[in-house]
Amino acid sequence: MQTYLSLGRCAAFIAASVLAAEAAKATSLSGRASLLRSLTSGDKLPVSLENIETALLALEKQRGTPGLTNTVTEIHKMVTHMEMMVQQQARLTQETLDQAWSDFTSCQGLYEAASHDLQSVDSLAKDHAKCRLEESSLKIELEACESELTARTSSEVQRKNEFDALNKFPASGFCNHRSNSHEYATVRGYIKHFRDHFASQLNSWESAFNASNTAAQMKLEKARECYGGDQKRDGMGGKDAAYNAKRLDCQKLQVRLEDAACDRIAHRTDCVAYVMCYQSNFKAFFDEGKAKETALLQSQKQHTEYRGLGRIKCVLDAYSKYADGDSLTQSIADCQKGDADQTFVQIELPDKKPGAMPANNTGCLSQNSAEKPGTQAFTQEMYKKLISPDDAVHWDNVKQDVLTCRGRCCASPAEATV
Numbered sequence: 001m002q003t004y005l006s007l008g009r010c011a012a013f014i015a016a017s018v019l020a021a022e023a024a025k026a027t028s029l030s031g032r033a034s035l036l037r038s039l040t041s042g043d044k045l046p047v048s049l050e051n052i053e054t055a056l057l058a059l060e061k062q063r064g065t066p067g068l069t070n071t072v073t074e075i076h077k078m079v080t081h082m083e084m085m086v087q088q089q090a091r092l093t094q095e096t097l098d099q100a101w102s103d104f105t106s107c108q109g110l111y112e113a114a115s116h117d118l119q120s121v122d123s124l125a126k127d128h129a130k131c132r133l134e135e136s137s138l139k140i141e142l143e144a145c146e147s148e149l150t151a152r153t154s155s156e157v158q159r160k161n162e163f164d165a166l167n168k169f170p171a172s173g174f175c176n177h178r179s180n181s182h183e184y185a186t187v188r189g190y191i192k193h194f195r196d197h198f199a200s201q202l203n204s205w206e207s208a209f210n211a212s213n214t215a216a217q218m219k220l221e222k223a224r225e226c227y228g229g230d231q232k233r234d235g236m237g238g239k240d241a242a243y244n245a246k247r248l249d250c251q252k253l254q255v256r257l258e259d260a261a262c263d264r265i266a267h268r269t270d271c272v273a274y275v276m277c278y279q280s281n282f283k284a285f286f287d288e289g290k291a292k293e294t295a296l297l298q299s300q301k302q303h304t305e306y307r308g309l310g311r312i313k314c315v316l317d318a319y320s321k322y323a324d325g326d327s328l329t330q331s332i333a334d335c336q337k338g339d340a341d342q343t344f345v346q347i348e349l350p351d352k353k354p355g356a357m358p359a360n361n362t363g364c365l366s367q368n369s370a371e372k373p374g375t376q377a378f379t380q381e382m383y384k385k386l387i388s389p390d391d392a393v394h395w396d397n398v399k400q401d402v403l404t405c406r407g408r409c410c411a412s413p414a415e416a417t418v
């Protein structure tokens with residue numbers, strides 16, 4: 001604007017130098033002069049054009065003199081230059097506005113509504129709890145198997161001892177019918193005794209043998225049921241393996257659940273950044289006195305100036321054409337209605353383009369609970385509440401494993417409490 005003012009002053013100076021001092025000091029203005037004053041649709045000329053107005057009034061004084069043509073040419077040059085400046089100003093206004101808009105729309109990159117699978121946390125928590133209950137049941141089965149195995153092991157030992165007690169050859173000299181505690185008169189008599197005695201002995205011995213065998217067999221079966229073919233507690237077979245496999249499955253589910261919770265925290269962080277950006281840039285663009293309103297006001301002013309300049313050119317033409325008389329008066333009066341092509345000082349509002357307005361995603365903040373895995377609140381909500389209501393034993397069975405935080409955002413080493 002200052003440039004306009006100085007240009008205006010410059011024009012006034014030129015006019016004054018052409019006119020001589022008394023013309024510049026002229027106080028009585030003709031009817032045309034007042035027409036000149038209302039060139040901008042009845043309003044006063046913008047401040048930036050006031051001095052041009054003075055120069056125009058000088059034209060009126062110079063009417064019918066040879067110097068008029070020169071003055072018209074000089075003022076015309078000024079006006080053309082000022083028009084360019086208004087255009088340049090209009091471009092700057094547009095650029096400033098576009099930049100503010102581009103800042104606003106760039107918030108979009110901070111947050112993608114679809115980038116985090118928020119629904120999965122709750123459903124994973126349910127799947128995980130179900131898995132842990134199954135794990136606990138398998139643990140209970142394994143423990144029952146093991147306690148049965150313990151009983152069968154001691155039964156096996158007992159039966160074996162019983163068999164061992166019977167599993168003895170007769171003492172030497174047993175067959176000697178004379179040296180036995182009973183004296184047998186006849187060998188026949190002794191043989192009968194011998195046969196009777198061994199018939200019952202053999203039966204007990206075989207029973208004990210059978211019992212010991214059965215006990216060993218039953219222990220073996222139980223050991224296989226508990227531990228599989230190798231009969232060892234190593235997670236390779238039987239109920240032991242089933243429990244271990246389930247436990248690993250549950251651990252994997254827990255990782256997925258906690259990772260999903262970590263995503264939710266990341267989502268919240270992105271969301272907060274987005275909301276802050278959106279709100280502050282929205283204000284910067286739309287609020288009173290901010291980008292859009294300022295641009296509109298500037299544009300309004302540029303319009304007035306540009307139209308004023310166009311009308312001044314029109315007046316200059318009138319002075320070139322008519323030295324004086326009604327034709328000049330009429331032409332100047334007509335200039336008041338003139339409207340230059342203003343399309344290039346027309347501002348383009350970026351928010352008015354179809355689909356330009358960025359989505360208002362500020363609702364993303366209302367996503368509830370972004371508890372971090374490993375915290376007491378998370379454990380309570382995602383584990384204890386879901387696992388222990390059925391049976392506190394289940395919670396005890398899986399607690400230690402569950403309380404080891406496994407997600408990617410866990411503090412490490414992480415052990416939570418409840």
Ligand SMILES: *[C@@H]1O[C@H](CO)[C@@H](O)[C@H](O)[C@H]1NC(C)=O
Pocket residue numbers: 203206207210
């Ligand atoms: C011992 O087991 C065998 C084979 O099963 C059987 O034939 C026999 O009758 C059993 N003996 C006793 C005394 O139980």
Ligand SMILES: *[C@@H]1O[C@H](CO)[C@@H](O)[C@H](O)[C@H]1NC(C)=O
Pocket residue numbers: 282360361362363
């Ligand atoms: C964005 O939407 C929320 C409701 O979801 C509303 O309260 C807020 O005023 C909106 N903000 C803007 C700038 O449109």
